Amino acid sequence: MKAYQITAWGEPLEERVIETPVPEGTQVLLRVTASGVCHSDIHLWDGYFDMGGDVKMRLEDRGMTLPFTMGHEVLGEVVALGPDASGVEVGDKRIYFPWIGCGECDVCQRGDELLCLAPRTPGTRYAGGYAEYCLAQHSKYLVPFEGVEETHAATCACSGVTAYSALKKLKHLRPEEHLMIIGAGGVGLAGIGMAKAVVDAKLVVADIDPAKRAAALAAGADMVIDNSDGDAVKELMASTGGGVHGVIDFVGAPASTGFAMQTIARGGTIVVVGLFGGAVQLPLATLPLKMMSIIGSYVGNLDEMHELMALVTAGKVKPVPITPRPLREAAQAIADLRDGKALGRYVLTN
Ligand SMILES: [Zn+2]
Numbered sequence: 381m382k383a384y385q386i387t388a389w390g391e392p393l394e395e396r397v398i399e400t401p402v403p404e405g406t407q408v409l410l411r412v413t414a415s416g417v418c419h420s421d422i423h424l425w426d427g428y429f430d431m432g433g434d435v436k437m438r439l440e441d442r443g444m445t446l447p448f449t450m451g452h453e454v455l456g457e458v459v460a461l462g463p464d465a466s467g468v469e470v471g472d473k474r475i476y477f478p479w480i481g482c483g484e485c486d487v488c489q490r491g492d493e494l495l496c497l498a499p500r501t502p503g504t505r506y507a508g509g510y511a512e513y514c515l516a517q518h519s520k521y522l523v524p525f526e527g528v529e530e531t532h533a534a535t536c537a538c539s540g541v542t543a544y545s546a547l548k549k550l551k552h553l554r555p556e557e558h559l560m561i562i563g564a565g566g567v568g569l570a571g572i573g574m575a576k577a578v579v580d581a582k583l584v585v586a587d588i589d590p591a592k593r594a595a596a597l598a599a600g601a602d603m604v605i606d607n608s609d610g611d612a613v614k615e616l617m618a619s620t621g622g623g624v625h626g627v628i629d630f631v632g633a634p635a636s637t638g639f640a641m642q643t644i645a646r647g648g649t650i651v652v653v654g655l656f657g658g659a660v661q662l663p664l665a666t667l668p669l670k671m672m673s674i675i676g677s678y679v680g681n682l683d684e685m686h687e688l689m690a691l692v693t694a695g696k697v698k699p700v701p702i703t704p705r706p707l708r709e710a711a712q713a714i715a716d717l718r719d720g721k722a723l724g725r726y727v728l729t730n
């Protein structure tokens with residue numbers, strides 16, 4: 381099969397012909413028909429995450445070796461089952477839920493596979509969906525998407541469930557309070573498109589790019605703000621009557637989280653999702669004085685994926701703008717994403 385692989389960190393992906401995997405045990409082989417190109421793939425491609433203060437977390441240090449096939453938003457058709465696999469049949473189309481652990485330890489048993497110390501995520505640990513075929517570890521991770529456009533369904537596995545899980549952490553907000561989403565890129569737009577279905581609050585979207593602010597308004601934001609504007613903090617504090625009660629920072633950069641810390645209301649919660657990287661200075665006294673919480677949210681679990689797909693199939697989630705691109709353009713697609721050319725999401729189709 382053809383796979384589009386990292387062969388050198390940060391260098392263009394290479395089209396390589398490799399052996400099509402054969403499912404063993406409970407594994408299921410999918411012929412990939414849609415595969416989302418995620419912003420986090422850029423970090424994987426570079427080979428490190430920026431932890432701030434010139435500290436880099438290198439993927440080689442956590443066992444990632446090249447060549448490597450990225451792609452964790454995988455959707456495809458079942459073409460073969462391992463000898464112990466059941467629950468799906470050849471010909472079924474499924475989303476491969478990627479955030480899986482060993483399946484056996486304590487956290488995996490209670491459904492928090494995200495916390496497992498032995499993750500088996502396709503596209504970050506195991507071979508992923510930038511290829512013609514992808515191995516799923518077990519049919520329990522294969523999620524139906526009846527009636528949903530394939531390219532949209534594929535993105536639900538990462539940007540969709542990431543946005544949903546972050547929003548759920550602010551479910552307690554009330555209709556007279558404000559929820560602010562920072563960053564209307566791929567994941568941010570997914571969050572904006574489902575915010576009203578999960579959190580009953582007024583929705584403010586902050587982005588430095590006027591085109592993305594326009595996209596946010598079209599996707600359902602009640603108001604938008606340019607957080608790079610020198611008066612933005614003052615204006616937002618005035619228009620919200622003392623700040624926003626919940627923030628989801630889909631950027632995760634010093635400027636965006638800094639903006640959240642300046643505009644959060646007393647008792648508010650900041651959920652950091654974005655992996656842009658860097659570090660912020662946190663005046664510790666603001667934590668007790670503002671009774672503020674800063675928490676992190678990373679993708680979502682399998683239960684949340686099923687909850688999300690129930691909302692999606694019920695038509696309660698506005699699909700993000702998607703640009704399908706043929707699988708063979710994988711290298712160009714991720715390069716274009718890095719160059720900031722994508723509004724919404726690229727999905728590789730085959
Ligand atoms: Zn992703």
Ligand SMILES: [Zn+2]
Pocket residue numbers: 481482483484485486487488493496497498
């Ligand atoms: Zn585990």
